[in-house]
Amino acid sequence: MPLALLALAIGAFGIGTTEFVVMGLLPQVAQDFGVSVPTAGLLTTGYALGVVVGAPLLAVLGTRISRKRMLMLLMGLFVAGNLLTALAPTFGLVLAGRITASLAHGAFFGIGSIVAAGLVAPARRAGAIAMMFTGLTVANVVGVPLGTLVGQQVGWRATFALVAALGVAGLAGIAALVPADPRPGTDGAHRPGIRRELAAFRNVQVVLAMLMTVLGFGGVFAAITYIAPMMTGAAGYAESSVTWLLVLFGLGMVAGNLIGGRYADRRLMPMLMTALGALAVVLALFAFTAHDKVLAALTVPLIGALGFATVPPLQKRVLDRTADAPTLASAVNIGAFNLGNALAAWLGGAVLSAGFGATAPNWVGALMAAAALGLAVLSTALDRRSTAAPNAAPATVAAPADPRVPVHH
Structure with a gap:
């Protein structure tokens, strides 16, 4: 598998960690800001709604710029959201940080799936997508328990600061390992x-x-x-x-x-x-x-x-x-x-x-x-x-490789 998939998996690991780790930290957050645990639960609800809303909105932006650049922008948004969560002086700003981070979630996995599929031969595309999603699944085994432990021992703010650092690592990996692609409308690129x-x-x-x-x-x-x-x-x-x-x-x-x-x-x-x-x-x-x-x-x-x-x-x-x-x-x-x-x-x-x-x-x-x-x-x-049906097109049309991303066999 191409090393670029590792960069995508690191980003997915950070996103998976921040999505689920908050569930184990709600009592601490509630105590710090003097709100009830159900009110603190809005940090989970707000994140989920942010994913649903952010996915199509940022995907539209992703049709106008190169996919590599879009993935980097999404990881930058993710880092900013988690830093805001870690440093926020009020519960409202913590919620704003969670929503900011969540906006990157859907578009990252959506665009990342396209990039991952374009990195390999057609017969291996589902496997490449699965490799990227491995970061999300491993987050539930490693990232969430460790993040919860850090939050309980050091404080919940430290957890989100570490998640932001994971985002920086993912951003650096994408910048270094994901193949460059031309902007739509230039160098023969079509979008x-x-x-x-x-x-x-x-x-x-x-x-x-x-x-x-x-x-x-x-x-x-x-x-x-x-x-x-x-x-x-x-x-x-x-x-x-x-x-x-x-x-x-x-x-x-x-x-x-x-x-x-x-x-x-x-x-x-x-x-x-x-x-x-x-x-x-x-x-x-x-x-x-x-x-x-x-x-x-x-x-x-x-x-x-x-x-x-x-x-x-x-x-x-x-x-x-x-x-x-x-x-x-x-x-x-x-x-x-x-x-x-x-x-x-x-x-x-x-x-x-x-x-x-x-x-x-x-x-x-x-x-x-x-x-x-x-x-x-x-x-x-x-x-x-x-x-x-007579003269019907094939039932399943294989997605062509992204013309801007080289295929590695």
């Missing part, structure tokens, strides 16, 4: 305009892929958002054990991401349908295994693995279907992951509030994953119908 980018959303397969993104990975968050009360209330774990269960979840994410990337390059839709079907079954089983410590500890990493096994194929599916104008759709699909997370967390909270029991969010997740599987089956059927 579709915003109308062409928007036209990609008229493709029913693109819309289906994004809906699968919302429902499939959202199903994971229906369960994981409420893993603490579920494991302490149903399985009987101590609160201190939840951190290690989340590490197991993160290890599952790492494995699933790499497996999904590898097999999506071979048979994308069969891989996706297998992962979604298995995810629906495992989430349903978690409603029962969550009552036993050993079975729960075995199920949690499976949820992480099957959930993240869907990420590389879904991202590649969008890129394949928007080969001539991928920037906006790729970034919006990243926003769709966060939209699914927010929807799942709300639905899981609703069934808990309705009194259906501590494990009820798992049924919500199972239904969401099953719905995503249904959409995958529909998408495959449409592919086959298109292939069978």
